[in-house]
Amino acid sequence: MFKWIQGGISAVTGMAEPEYGPSHFHSVTSRVLAAKKNPYTKATASGKDFDFQNPQNTNVETATFYLNDLETGYCGFAQIIHSNIGITTTAQFTFKLYNNKIKDFKQIWTSTKLENFSIENGKDFKADNLQIQWNDDGSLKINSEVNPESLVTLIFKPLTNGVKFGQDPNTYYGPSIEEKWGSMRHVFMPRCTVEGTITDLKTGLVVDLTAGKTFGLYVMALQNMKPHHAAKEWRFVWFVNEKESLILMQFQTPKSYGNSIVSTAIITDEDKVICCPVENEATLIGEYKDEETGWSYAKEIDYKFKGQLIKDDDEDNEVESAGAVEFELKGPLVDVIERVDVMNEVPQFVKNIVSGVAATKPFIYQYYTEDLALTRSDEKESVIKGSAWVEVTYIVDEREQEQ
Template identity: 50%
Template sequence: MLKWIQGGISSVTGIAEPEYGPECIHSCTTRVSNKQSFNEAVADDFKWQSPENTHVETSTFYFTDLKKGYNGFAQIIHSNIGGIHTTAQFTFKLYKYKNYDASKAGDFTLSEDELAEASKDFETIWTSTKLSNFRIEGKNFFADNLSIEWISDTEVHFKSAVNPASVIDLVFVQEAPSVKVGVDPHTYYGDNLEAPWGSMSHVFRPRNKVTGSIKTTTNSGAEIVLDKEYTKGMFVMALQGMKPHHAAKAWKFINFQNQHYSVVLMEFTTPKSYANTVVSIAIVAKDDKIVSVPVMNDCRMLELTTDDAGWGVPKSINFQLNGFDASLNDSEVETKGIAGLETFEISGTLTELTERVDVMNEMPQFVKNIVSGVAGTKPYIYQFYSQDLLLKLPNEEKPQTGPCWFETTYIVDEEVPQQ
């Protein structure tokens, strides 16, 4: 009971939490130990949960044009503080790698016009815009001049004209199955699973065909039309059902897409109040199939240098993703045991740091108030792009190459692991 009271107080006041210990973190990955971690998510798993307590909920759509070299995301951030005040924000990023080489993403060739577009100069677009008159309707989200609408269980339409620098009209059509870890993808915080004081969850659609356009006031007012045959995307619905700096102190994220393969990784490390627990979820998809959902991963950031914010900035990565074949059932996984694990390796140089985001500058003022003054809290997101990271697959000699979006996020400075 004492820990429940402590958790309740800290979730409202924002004060530093006591050290509850590992018994107060119940991860979705631990619950699938010795089981098949891949569970196919259905469309209803992508409904907005919008709990009454303090939370941040996001729906993020990533896209990669393999021919033209465009890479970016569109995101809704929906947050509620103490059940009192709700805000919503639209954020958008569009980036194009200089001298993009499409041959590293697939076995297609480019026409002269495509080569010209892939090589021309491009100014990165980054916008963050407060939304008005927003509302949730199941899986759908609406606001003035913005909508995320599920046309069917396999097709989602994201439109926004809230910022003239990033007017989007994008359609995501499912190619590979949706993914959640286990029957219940939530990680729970607290000493009573029947009444947790916080939670975290992720549901993924890791591989989609993407069509649409982006209009911008930059880049000579260009309208960018994504290649309808070779633009791949993924999207993820995420819920932090407690204050973000209490749920996690650091994050890693990968979105690798090429002509045939997609790899997604979402990993967070809890604060020491929850024993610095690492929860790591990866997904490997090939064309229209899920290959594996590794949850026993060793994700190392290498060649770190400390920047003026005091965080370690990597120059390269080596991620060993260890999982079972997604076609195995629970009993087959149990029979095979550790010997049945397959390793998928993502590695290479992080070619360019495209953005360092000072999260406090991007937050709505009311959200800033909950973390301002909390010792050690200085959230930064480091966004990297590389056009030719390597994906090594079990039992295949030739590695895959492709463009990859990588993010590392630091939130709380309390001896964050530097790997």
Template identity: 45%
Template sequence: MLKWIQGGISAVTGIAEPEYGSDYIHSVADRVKGKQPYKETSREDLYWLNPDYTNVETATFYFTNIKTGVLGFAQIIHSNIIGLHTQAQFTFRVYNAKEGKEALNLWTSTKLENFRIDGPNFYADNLSVELDQDSKTYHFKSDVNEKSKVDLTFTKLTPGCKVGDDPSTYYGDNIEEPWGRMRHVFWPRNKVTGKIDIKVPVKQQASEEHKDIKGEQTSQDTRQKDRESAEEKGTSEENEEEEEEEELEDLHIKFTDESPALSMFVMAFQGMKPHHAAKAWNFLYFHSEDHTAVLMEFITPKSYANTKVSVGIITSKNEVLSVSVNNDFRHLNSSVDSVGWNVPKNLSVKFNGFKSTAPDEKIAAITNSPTKQEKYDNDTQLHATVEGKLDQLVERIDVMNEIPNFVKSIVSGVAGTKPYIYQYADEFTLQFQDASKEKGLAWVEVTFISEGETVTDESYNEA
């Protein structure tokens, strides 16, 4: 009972948690050990949970045009702080991986007004995200920010997927009454059609020839300076931006039925404070002409025994080939950067899964065999490796400079919390067991949250 009380208090106050140990985390991977992890999503799996306690819930629609290099995401963030303050945000990123660091790199983040949830759908003033009745297509339309208007349709090419019947990891001594929860469901490979209308500064255009895909990022340092200046003047950041009256030029990106983009969609729920749930995150999605690979994992703080929870997905053009929970996301050639995190220069991600058609009994036999690693069972197992260099740092995000002041006031005093997100867009390769490599585009996010215990390369390679 004492630990439950401590957990409940820490979820509200942000104080450091005691060391509970592995008995106080109930991983989704543990519940599917020796079983087929892959389950297809239902319509109900895509409903917003929207509980009345501290949580952050997101719906993120990624898009990738392999030919042009244009990729990015449109995202809804819905958060509830201590059950007292609920808010919603539209965030948008677009980048051109083929053109390099000087090419298109636009980021916007816009507060939503009069938002509401209706099952799997989300609405706000000048924004709607709707799932059709057949649960095959999402329509995402937003006019809330003049710099990033989207009207995109995402249509499933493969089934949606999750790990097990309940794709959640629970924290606490009682899984029926947990004090924290993490949950993810996916549409791993989709077709994207529609249009994106953006505005970028005129001076940042490289040439008229590339007018439809050129642009340049507004740096985080500039955003922070603008914010500080606005606070000194007693004005909002939004008003400060309006007063600048920067000269902008319209750019247009279109995805058609004849030339669509590819997409990965993920719905995520984090029902506890970020620095209590995880000390680090790794995320990658990769699209080639023939396959998609997705890897999302987090590592808990020492409070929960540095437990790694990893979900990997491999698809063909129209089928989910494997959902794996035994993956190896390796940070390579790491070095400490100017803010103090040991940041990788290369990645190697190994998916060690079972084919989505493999029955439980075969999976159990391999999982429980003392010689299971000595021979590869081609009928049951599926191994793949995605790897590449992290050459293009899209942005290093100082999370504490981006979150609202209300949230910042709660977590800013927590010792050892220094959250940074490193976003990359690069050409990677995918290789199946003994097959040739195929090229594609990858979006990577490496997130460091807590330095309460040093995060090293080995932290990401725990069994």
């Protein structure tokens, strides 16, 4: 009972947590491995999988639209951040646009507070001059005019089924699932076509996304507790070409939950989910220290995925396996295109809470590369090339806590 009280207090106040250990961490990956079932379960908008969970306690919930125009080189994301820290709820629209094919292209990065926001019908989101709406055909539209430097009208049309891991995609923190005091949740629409326009009124830039060549990824995520208590590090990659996609979403908890790792990945072909590995290794190679932040950034990655091929996902959610397979995504990252100081992007009252927590200094290192190669164990001679958006996020430096 005492530990439950401690967990409840720390989740509200932001104070450092005691070391509960792995016994207080109940991951979705451990559950699906224990059940010896294929981790993949279909996620649908009609089944409320893509609804905003909108818990009343401290949380951060995001809806993120990644896009990559393979012909013109434009890539980036639009994101809604819906945050509740117990005393107030805020919403933010962030947008990033990058292009490595245009020399001296000045990337767009905006972060804009939303006004008069609301969740409609569970899954739609509205604010002044912004709307996210699911259509009857399963497509998803985002329209934003909240910032003149990032006017967007985008339609995401799924090419594959949505994905969640297990029947319940939540990872729980606490003495047991029944006595949880926090959770982490992800649901994916892993491969979409994207249509629409992006406009920057400041520079006059107008981007018409290339029909048939622009692909997207939609992710809903919920950190249902203080983010720096839920995870100390993140690894993310979205690799895509005209025939395949690969997504990795991995986080590691602070030592309070045993430095436990949850690693989920999705691999698709043109129109079907083919594997959802949960036994993955995300290795950073050739790290260089960033003297300004104290963190290190990578020059190369070697990400390995071990899972079961999916035999058939068209009939129902009882997915059959077609044998074990391993994938490897490897190659240089070349340049950091952005180092995001997260503390510069959050409201002041959130900053006041988080800045008082020892060793919490969140930074996101973002990369874009066309130099990664994807291989698979059942096709020895196959080497798949594509474009990749890669992120490495650091939140809590436990080395400082130990000093």
